[in-house]
Amino acid sequence: MSKKSASWLKLIHVVANVEAELGKVLQAGHGLGLSEYRALEVLARSPDSELRMQELAAHLRLNQSSVSRMVERLERGGLTVRDLCPDDKRGVYTVLTDKGRARLESALPDYDKALDAALKEHGGEDLLATRFSKAAEPA
Template sequence: MSQWLTDDEQRAWRGLVQMTSRLDARLNRELQQSSGLSLADYDVLVLLTEAPDGRLRMFQLVDDLQWEQSRLSHHIARMQRRGLVAREECTTDKRGAFVVLTDAGREAIEKAAPGHVDTVRRLVFDGLSGEQVAMLETFVGRVLSRLAPTEEAAPAGGRVHGRS
């Protein structure tokens, strides 16, 4: 039998949902205006810049981004048309492909990252004390560990250029 959320839980839950929706929308809008990259483009490029040789298998991107395969395929195709990434066949697995960061993709994220980090800092971290940042990290870690009980949850904020 389900139990309804308490009033405190309901306020916290709705605030969290509203915050994440607004934050994603604002980050996407500001990133688009400043660099021409979408937040989705940025997320893909971050993962590729952190990968050895700037290349990842499609299934790795699906796992890391938690996107549906079809969404990733369509998005990679759009990024490929813009010259941000390339696809390369996998010689060891003919069914698989690599997504590879191009020079244009690396240049795009290197130009976008400083402004994006400034936006994240301004919208999130400038309004928090060191203690609150530590509490946020703990909170995020606990929720992530419950979302992936069979895997070790990645520490919050582990990406250099990540959305944070």
């Protein structure tokens, strides 16, 4: 196995383990899946805290069907609402609610703490340090 291939497999392993631990913490402490947390985060950073469904799908790297199901769950919890695009009635926006913003803000410290711990435990800090130190080197 080449060095690049071995490094790639190590990265995949680290990411999978870190994401599994983040998912556990978010679900247990905040009733959110990792994709749901990321959706709330993307919406919070978007202009007017809203995105078209296909834009949200692109940000999350999920298909339209998966995003629709996820948004339905978020709506049932009062964390988002859907709104029709005023210019194109076929377009549907997902809008972050105050309750959704509060849930995100409540989960953020636990997310950050779990991320730090999982990166340390699974060797992700070393991979990030290597990657970012190389990015800072002059060409």
